[in-house]
Amino acid sequence: MFSKRISFLGTAIFVYFLIIGLRLYYWQIIKSNELKKEAIKQTHKLEEIQPTRGKIYSFDNFPLVQNENSYLLSIYKPNLKEDLKEILQKIDQIHPDFSEENKILLDKFQSNDQQKWITLPTPLKKENADLLSQVSGLSFQKSFFRFYPEDKLASTLLGQLAKNESGLIIGYDGLEGYYNRQLEGKSGYIWQNKDAKGETNLSEKTWHLPATNGQDLFTYINRSIQFEVEQKLQQGIEKFQADSAFAIIMEPQTGGIIAASATFSSSMATQSAEIHNPIISTLFEPGSIFKPLVVSIALDSQGINRDFICKQCNQAITIGKYTINNWDKKFHPDSNLKDVIKNSDNIGMSYIIKEIGLDKFLDYYQKLGLNKKTGIDLQGEINPKVKQNWPEIDLATASFGQGIAITPILMLSAFNSIANDGYLIKPSVVKQTSAQSALGSTKPFVKLIQKGNKIFDQKTIEEIKNILEYSVNSAAIAHLKTTNSSVCAKSGTSQVVIKGVYSEDETTASYIGFSPCQNPKFTMLVTVKNPKTSPWGVSTAAPIWYEIADRLDILL
Amino acid sequence: MKQKTFIAIAIIFLIAQITISFISSGQIITLNSQLIEKTDKINQLEQENQSLENQYTSISSLKHISTQYDLKNLIPIRQKLDLTK
Numbered sequence: 001m002f003s004k005r006i007s008f009l010g011t012a013i014f015v016y017f018l019i020i021g022l023r024l025y026y027w028q029i030i031k032s033n034e035l036k037k038e039a040i041k042q043t044h045k046l047e048e049i050q051p052t053r054g055k056i057y058s059f060d061n062f063p064l065v066q067n068e069n070s071y072l073l074s075i076y077k078p079n080l081k082e083d084l085k086e087i088l089q090k091i092d093q094i095h096p097d098f099s100e101e102n103k104i105l106l107d108k109f110q111s112n113d114q115q116k117w118i119t120l121p122t123p124l125k126k127e128n129a130d131l132l133s134q135v136s137g138l139s140f141q142k143s144f145f146r147f148y149p150e151d152k153l154a155s156t157l158l159g160q161l162a163k164n165e166s167g168l169i170i171g172y173d174g175l176e177g178y179y180n181r182q183l184e185g186k187s188g189y190i191w192q193n194k195d196a197k198g199e200t201n202l203s204e205k206t207w208h209l210p211a212t213n214g215q216d217l218f219t220y221i222n223r224s225i226q227f228e229v230e231q232k233l234q235q236g237i238e239k240f241q242a243d244s245a246f247a248i249i250m251e252p253q254t255g256g257i258i259a260a261s262a263t264f265s266s267s268m269a270t271q272s273a274e275i276h277n278p279i280i281s282t283l284f285e286p287g288s289i290f291k292p293l294v295v296s297i298a299l300d301s302q303g304i305n306r307d308f309i310c311k312q313c314n315q316a317i318t319i320g321k322y323t324i325n326n327w328d329k330k331f332h333p334d335s336n337l338k339d340v341i342k343n344s345d346n347i348g349m350s351y352i353i354k355e356i357g358l359d360k361f362l363d364y365y366q367k368l369g370l371n372k373k374t375g376i377d378l379q380g381e382i383n384p385k386v387k388q389n390w391p392e393i394d395l396a397t398a399s400f401g402q403g404i405a406i407t408p409i410l411m412l413s414a415f416n417s418i419a420n421d422g423y424l425i426k427p428s429v430v431k432q433t434s435a436q437s438a439l440g441s442t443k444p445f446v447k448l449i450q451k452g453n454k455i456f457d458q459k460t461i462e463e464i465k466n467i468l469e470y471s472v473n474s475a476a477i478a479h480l481k482t483t484n485s486s487v488c489a490k491s492g493t494s495q496v497v498i499k500g501v502y503s504e505d506e507t508t509a510s511y512i513g514f515s516p517c518q519n520p521k522f523t524m525l526v527t528v529k530n531p532k533t534s535p536w537g538v539s540t541a542a543p544i545w546y547e548i549a550d551r552l553d554i555l556l
Numbered sequence: 557m558k559q560k561t562f563i564a565i566a567i568i569f570l571i572a573q574i575t576i577s578f579i580s581s582g583q584i585i586t587l588n589s590q591l592i593e594k595t596d597k598i599n600q601l602e603q604e605n606q607s608l609e610n611q612y613t614s615i616s617s618l619k620h621i622s623t624q625y626d627l628k629n630l631i632p633i634r635q636k637l638d639l640t641k
Contacts, residue, residue, distance in 0.1 A: 063613055149613035202587050227618045
């Protein structure tokens, strides 16, 4: 009996230890990896190190965009001990207009009992967040925002930051969008021991991958000129009662964008919100500012020679059911090239393009890059409209810039080839970037400036420059020129297509040119949309162009 | 006798180990608190630096200058020095 009990007890102890052994085998062998991970989670932490987003500088190394750490306020209803309205009054005292800025979100939050939590988008400064952190039900999340020392200056070019669908802050439009990858940098990570409170413990086992900060962008933007341009455009819109106006100024030899701005009248505020940068994202018919390019093509392709005389300019042209007439309904018989440009003679231009022929015209059209994007380093550039069929009437109207749709930057880029001794150069906003490595050393990356493709030979360039200078000096607008520098420019007015039909009332008035004619310092395009005081480019865009040029003479 | 000596040595080792671990853990705690303190200080200085940088660029901006001073009465300098002569 006794030995049975002993053997039973022995068996029970054996089974007991067997169960323990099996359980240990389960936890220590089978579940080993899972438990190791859990243990590491309890004793270690992985933290993401946010990189600093790169800054954007003007050509004089003044920051146009830098960073600002801010705090976003979150409200959790169940933890509120005071009335929300009283809390918002407190916040308004610290940060005026906070409630007003977030009115729509707060109204929804207050009226919806199901919604317990809200994070508001208005950034708060650290000192304000510290003051409010004691209020029950409020919490703060650190975030970063862009800070613009010059406020809205050059906003057309700079772009902005916003959250994408995944909630990540990324760049949209302009430079922020185009250079997002370079500006944002790369996150770093730190793997280290932590104590029970989650605070860092010093340990030799810390693993650290430093963050790589974003690259800074150094642009061609001249903030003094940009400032002047924005002011002059605003004044121009008011003076000529226009819907909008824009201007682009380019360094002829490098293609660097010195200034660019688009300004909308207050009545066009809705449209301005939709179109972020009309310089690259809208199409327009350039009108007569296109004529110098057609004459250059004609001379360069030897479609005409420099002694061209328009024998047929004494009457309107009829092509099929269409009649081409001059803008002032006047005829200029026996005009030479200079007079065709000076008088902005549509009839003369129609004969010139006929002499070039469609094949040669399209060949140069492609060489000038008018059938594709310029490739400027701004996000949002759109393609021009490329025609597949060119009936005779379309070729004739193209000679005075009607019936073709291109972006303003494309027009400026093509015209700049005349200023740049016949070389077509890609427009660019950024001159160089600085790559900050994890160790803090800076390796600047300088963009190589390529001379571009040669489109027109030197003889053509000299001839077209003479024509343009003559047309400026002998035109009624010569009095607008206040400086001694020579100007090679051309005005243009095009009718606006509304629902497929040319409007009788709305025009796009433009003025394009460079100065001085030899070794130019700038090429500029000014366009005024739908001016009410006068429909013509010569009366609206040209005065703005010369006012800006007067300032450029001092500032460049 | 041997057994007593052995126990005494064991106890001495045990006490020494406890003492050393107390001292070193105290050091670790001190160093950890220093680390937290200095990390906070760096963050605070970075914040201040950024704030000062933003303030400095704000007051030296064209926007600030144009609102603080009446620029309409100023006459632009048109003359240029030719330093090559």
